[in-house]
Amino acid sequence: MNPVIIIGAGLAGYTLAREFRKLDNVSPLTIITSDSGGFYSKPMLSNAYAQGKSASQLVSQTREQMATQLDATILAKTRVNAIDPARKCVNTDQGEMAYEQCVIAVGAQPIRLAIPGNAATGILAVNHIDDYAAFRLRCERDQSGKGIRIAILGAGLIGCEFADDLTGGGHRVTLIDPNTLPLAALASPALSRGLQSALENKGVKLMLGTTASSVDQADRAIRVSLANGSSIDVDLVLSAVGLRPDVALAAAAGLQVHRGIVVDSFGRTTAPAIYALGDCAEYTAGNMAMGQILPYIAPLMTAARAIARTLSGTPTVIDLKPSPVLVKTPSYPLALVAPAPQEVASGHWIETSGGVQTIARFYDRHGVMTGFGVAPQDAATRQQLMAALGTPATSSPGSN
Incomplete structure (x- = not known):
C-alpha cells in the first residue's frame, strides 16, 4: 500500500x-x-x-x-x-x-518588498527556525554592551510582536509602517492607540504614515531613507510586512x-x-x-x-469558527477576532473603556457583531465576547 x-x-x-x-x-x-x-x-x-x-x-x-x-x-x-x-x-x-x-x-x-539601495539585499525576514538562528547571530550587542539598533518594516501582528520582544531583549527598535496606527488592519483605533502608547513607553520608536524608500550602507551603519524625507541609521533591518x-x-x-x-x-x-x-x-x-x-x-x-x-476514511467537513488571536505583546496584551476584510468598509467599531480595559466590538452593515478586540485581555472577557458574536448590537452582552 x-x-x-x-x-x-x-x-x-x-x-x-x-x-x-x-x-x-x-x-x-x-x-x-x-x-x-x-x-x-x-x-x-x-x-x-x-x-x-x-x-x-x-x-x-x-x-x-x-x-x-x-x-x-x-x-x-x-x-x-x-x-x-x-x-x-x-x-x-x-x-x-x-x-x-x-x-x-x-x-x-515572506513578502519581499522591492526596496532600492545597496544594502537592501541584507534585509532579514524571520519565517523559519533557520531564519531565527541567523537573526540571533546578527543581534549581537555592540562593544558598549548596549543592544543594537533595529528597524522593523511593518507594524502589523508580527512586526509589533517582534518590536515588543526585541525591546524587551535590550535592543533599540524603530517600527516603520505606512498606516497611521500600528495593527491598523486588525484592531480598532482605540486598541491601536493603546498598543502604540505601550510600545512607546517600552522604548520603541514608531515612524508611521511612511515607508522605506531605500536601504543603503552608510559608513558602519545601515541608512534607511523614508518616503517622508527623513532617515534613520540602524545596524539591522527586519522585514515583517506579511x-x-x-x-x-x-x-x-x-x-x-x-x-x-x-x-x-x-x-x-x-x-x-x-x-x-x-x-x-x-x-x-x-x-x-x-x-x-x-x-x-x-x-x-x-x-x-x-x-x-x-x-482515515470518515469524510469530515472543516467547521471553521471564529477564534480569538492572542497577540504576543506583553506590554499590551491583546485578544482579537478581526472582522473579515470585506466587512470593514461598511461596518463600524463601538469602543468602550472601563478602568484599565478597553473593549471594541465590530458591527457589520446589518448591525451584527462580527469581530472584537480587548486589552488587556483575559479569559472571562474573551469568552463573553465570543458568546456575543453573531448577535445584533441591542442584544450583545455588555454592549453600551
Missing part, C-alpha cells in the same frame, strides 16, 4: 500527522521536508528573543524522535520538485514516490490557486486525493467568508483534525 505523503514538516504538517495517527496506526505515513525535520512552534519565533531562547532550544523534538512518535518515514533535507496528480506520485531530489493520498502543508513565504501562501508546487501541478491553494470544505484541492492545509491553503469551508487565508493556530488545528478524519 502506498503511503499518505505530507509535504511540509511545520506546525501544520506535524499536527496533521499526529491527528492522523490517533485514527490510523496502520497505514504507511511519509513526511517530506526541506529542513532538518525537527519540531518547533513557529509562532514562538516572534517572542523568543527576550526569553533568551536560541534556535536549538525552540526545537522540542528531533526528526528521529518525531519519526518514532508518529511511526512515520521522515525525509529531511529533501526537496519536492513536482507533484503528478494523474500518476499519484511526487518527484523529489531523492527520487519518485507514489502516494495513496497527499497533503500539501508548505506554509507561506506572508504570501506558497502556491508554486500546487500551481505547477495544475491545481487551482488564487491567493492560496483553493480547497473545498473537506480540505480537498481540485485534484483527486490531494489536500492542502495551513498557511498555504485558501479556505472556502464552514461559515467563513469565501476564499480566506487563515494564518492562525486555531483554524490550522480545526482543519488538521477534519482532514485527518477524512484521510
Whole structure:
C-alpha cells in the first residue's frame, strides 16, 4: 500500500500527522521536508528573543524522535520538485514516490518588498527556525554592551510582536509602517492607540504614515531613507510586512490557486486525493467568508483534525469558527477576532473603556457583531465576547 505523503514538516504538517495517527496506526505515513525535520512552534519565533531562547532550544523534538512518535518515514533535507496528480506520485531530489493520498502543508513565504539601495539585499525576514538562528547571530550587542539598533518594516501582528520582544531583549527598535496606527488592519483605533502608547513607553520608536524608500550602507551603519524625507541609521533591518501562501508546487501541478491553494470544505484541492492545509491553503469551508487565508493556530488545528478524519476514511467537513488571536505583546496584551476584510468598509467599531480595559466590538452593515478586540485581555472577557458574536448590537452582552 502506498503511503499518505505530507509535504511540509511545520506546525501544520506535524499536527496533521499526529491527528492522523490517533485514527490510523496502520497505514504507511511519509513526511517530506526541506529542513532538518525537527519540531518547533513557529509562532514562538516572534517572542523568543527576550526569553533568551536560541534556535536549538525552540526545537522540542528531533526528526528521529518525531519519526518514532508518529511511526512515520521522515525525509529531511529533501526537496519536492513536482507533484503528478494523474500518476499519484511526487518527484523529489531523492527520487519518485507514489502516494495513496497527499497533503500539501508548505506554509507561506515572506513578502519581499522591492526596496532600492545597496544594502537592501541584507534585509532579514524571520519565517523559519533557520531564519531565527541567523537573526540571533546578527543581534549581537555592540562593544558598549548596549543592544543594537533595529528597524522593523511593518507594524502589523508580527512586526509589533517582534518590536515588543526585541525591546524587551535590550535592543533599540524603530517600527516603520505606512498606516497611521500600528495593527491598523486588525484592531480598532482605540486598541491601536493603546498598543502604540505601550510600545512607546517600552522604548520603541514608531515612524508611521511612511515607508522605506531605500536601504543603503552608510559608513558602519545601515541608512534607511523614508518616503517622508527623513532617515534613520540602524545596524539591522527586519522585514515583517506579511506572508504570501506558497502556491508554486500546487500551481505547477495544475491545481487551482488564487491567493492560496483553493480547497473545498473537506480540505480537498481540485485534484483527486490531494489536500492542502495551513498557511498555504485558501479556505472556502464552514461559515467563513469565501476564499480566506487563515494564518492562525486555531483554524490550522480545526482543519488538521477534519482532514485527518477524512484521510482515515470518515469524510469530515472543516467547521471553521471564529477564534480569538492572542497577540504576543506583553506590554499590551491583546485578544482579537478581526472582522473579515470585506466587512470593514461598511461596518463600524463601538469602543468602550472601563478602568484599565478597553473593549471594541465590530458591527457589520446589518448591525451584527462580527469581530472584537480587548486589552488587556483575559479569559472571562474573551469568552463573553465570543458568546456575543453573531448577535445584533441591542442584544450583545455588555454592549453600551
